[in-house]
Amino acid sequence: MESYTLQPKRIKEGRLFRGLTQESLADAISVTKQAVSQYETGVLTPNLEVITRIADILDFPQQYFSKPYQNEILTPVFFRKRKTTTKKLMELFQIYIGWMADIYAYIEQYIHLPELSLPTNERVGYTRKEISDIAKSVRRHWGLGDGPISNLALLLENNGILISKVGLNAKKADACSVFFTAPGTAKRPMIFLTSGTSAVRSRRDLAHELGHQVLHSWMDKDQFEEHQDTIEEEAEMFASYFLMPEQAMQRESYAVKSLDALLLMKARWGASAQSILYHLAGSDCITESTATRLKTSLYRKGWRTNEPGDENIPQERPELIKDAVTVMVENNVKTGVEILDDLSMPPEEAAALCGVRETFFQPVKSARPSLRLVK
Template sequence: MFIGKSLTNIRILNELSRSQLAEKLDITEQAVWQYENGYVSPKLEVVNKMKALFNVKSSYFFRDDLLENNQPRNICIERIAYRSESVNSAMKTQSELMHVKFLDAFIKKIGNKIKYPPNEILTLRIKVLEYLNGNQHEKRELQIRRIAQMARKHLRLSEIDNKNLLFYLEKSGIFIIEKSIGDTIDAYSLWSEDDIPYIVLGNIKKSAVRRNFDLAHELGHLLLHYKTEFNMLDKLAYKIKEDEAYLFASEFLMPTEAFTEDVLKLAKISNPDAYKELKEKWLVSLQAMAMRARNLDLITHQQFRYFYMSINKRGYRTEEPLDTSIPLERPMKIRSILQLLFDKKIISLGQLMEELKVDIRFLAIITGIEEAFFEKYSKEDFKSFSIDDLKVLK
């Protein structure tokens, strides 16, 4: 029997309205509605079009999908911390929500065969809440600075740089993927209802230093804004949350004491090129460092203006020095889990695809891992008859 819910979920995952899907399938919008609500089953030729469009097997639509056995409210729309003009775009929000739902269900499926290290980020979140509840008299800015310092120490980041930030975040318990999320969204984050944190990064080409700031910003949301109903915030309240995450990221990546000491050693504090060594050390953009220096009153308003005039004059707004030479960190946690499962023969790619009734492209989209990774294991799964399988009768 055709399962209409499976079609609805995968349609939303692909950010398609019923009318848009109808156009791609060369059918009516009413027909799509009938399929999804169980009034009519599509003909084989329509199912074949769906299969090609959504990168799944035909049988995908005749069984419950990944989400059926996952808690329906485990991923909540109000928990998604967006940083974009698309915060009020219903279709985009629903699509991203559905992606994380599929990702969460997928991780649950492969994760039941893995023993993870302790969820350190959850421990940190609990410590943060205890600190906030016990220090309600403190100014919010001071609270955020102290939480950033607490986070840096808890995650065991080096005291002198920000190397391997993405690795430390994944190790702490956060699942991070990169995917196409549009031109106006940098990243977003959320906690699942069973306390699994997610960060989704845009895959539009970015420098390593800008990605670091995105990661720190989202970490700020995860720690400062637990249980916040982001979809209920007005523009002013939303901006306050964004400013708090920005302040957290600045303190987290450029700790006041160490950063102040570095900036005061610069020969010419208003010259962007003077910050190059600090960029290599802290892995933060020249512009973010200048803004941080200004907020800490390390440079005057006039020096700050001169700095930005120089940034514009030298074309650094679009590409700064070292942007192309500092390596970009890529999420590796989900890839490593799959690699372990495949290499240890705990499950094969073929088995996984057969269980889920999906193609390699579907797995690549859900996990944010390039297709080449899966294709390697697809070749290993493929076995052909050879002469070694024959024996001569005596």
Template structure:
């Protein structure tokens, strides 16, 4: 018996048969599981002994896998058999509903995998929100927002950044704990572990296609808290400026402009920038404002303070200092306030108030318990038995 299989409400492990799953088979769940596994239809077909065309029919809903194939399908895709049963809330996304930070460096398959990850994050959030009241969505311009501030952000990136800072009461100083700040306004922020296949090759991305805006930050590409924070602000810019993703480089530049003004407002930073590009002084400003020295150098260009030739020389000098104290990347792990906690805290509150367990939550979602722990950021604490 596979003890990591969750139990659906009203059933037992022994009572959930392949025939029962076949009766309630939901084609979109197969597509989602395949996305998450990072497999092609041909890969799945080879794993269960059918043709790729047959798998295409299963996903299209024009045919269903025979009952005897369902356990093999679950094994190939590393999900419980119950995962394929209809009746659970499901968030569905396509690539037009997400902004990817590094669009050209990621394949279509990688983006599909990342979208499947976001769908699961939303489903976990939905399950927790039935038990715990999460912060209301307070993001001007987001159509699903629960707080209606009665304001429209300017269409230009700099103006939008200034107005959002004002609306969120951030003042003119540095933005501390950006990820937590976003969560406090109802955004879902997810930071997959390096082991999570959904984030293996994707930098950062966001989606406003579900009932809550979602921002996914993946420090594994470059474990640098300043780049991580800029990516978070960049994705925030997409959420408030752009209703759909087109892959246009103009949208990326606008999100960058938003992020720069949001993290380092011109009226606050301009008086602090030395007239000449002084990297040692910029390193001090970097720590204060939570942005990279490279980002501050770029602010000189944005604000028209120095020539492009000076900027180029400054970047060359920065490359030579990249391993020196004050210039070397700092791990996100050293900054707890930049790591999301909303979903884990929601589970802990539900556990305390209602007795909810990981196994019960996994049963409701039809996931393996390990997957629930992974998305909650709660690794298995049990000691590992090693046989030699």
């Protein structure tokens, strides 16, 4: 009989990820709710038969429940829309973060990822001018001028930042990020985006989380809790100045007299018309009367929730992790099956985090031999 060392928290993770209560899992595996609670806290150790039933019900690989915790997240997790993010969504994000940390640590054993190149600051309470200057300095550090950024996801990945999209409800949580530190791996930010959002919203989420990593990655969890309202405002301001530099906005704002002009700027800058309008107003690039008139028109048209032109801006997809696992397979370092077995994750979720099709982790079908008659 195969032996295993149970990690009790893994049972809770699997249950939460599948959206089950302790009672519903208990019913499914024919034990009491109290037994499930004791399994998850380590008070009671389930036998291998029960673990097998749990794995089947949750549709997780059995080895997941004995997988050691090797990459503990010690730094704060920056949630966009933190006040409206439910506890359940935060728990799901934490699970995804743990999985991505495992994927990253695993890949680094075989692949040299781009080194992190990110200037950071260590304070709280920035002025608008300071944030504008910091956003400009990050652009210059990465060799950018003041023009539009064609592919923000690619820019961040090229500078050593990990990005992944997860299948969570974007209405309650836009994105989150964490500065990952663990022995044996290079320190780097990880940004998690939600699926089902427009391209301009994903770009804004990326820029917002980049702001946290530039301005606030020095914080510990206590400092984060103390200043969370302030740092959200600062990250949002950074996103505006990074995507739409102040000098460029001053040059182009003279033409902003209508919503049509905002839509033209949206197509050029890859940002929502609403965010452009608020940025122009906050930076004193347009008059207060113009801003008020355009805001009123924008609200009347219902653009706060659904703007025209979103469909014309292409989605930016993370490629770095996808490229890394593909290189491993193409160079016969590992097969897709071996990678999934080493990661001990559900195949659908591993594929989503790595940005590959689920078939990537399935066995390669052997071609039937070609037969010929003997002449």
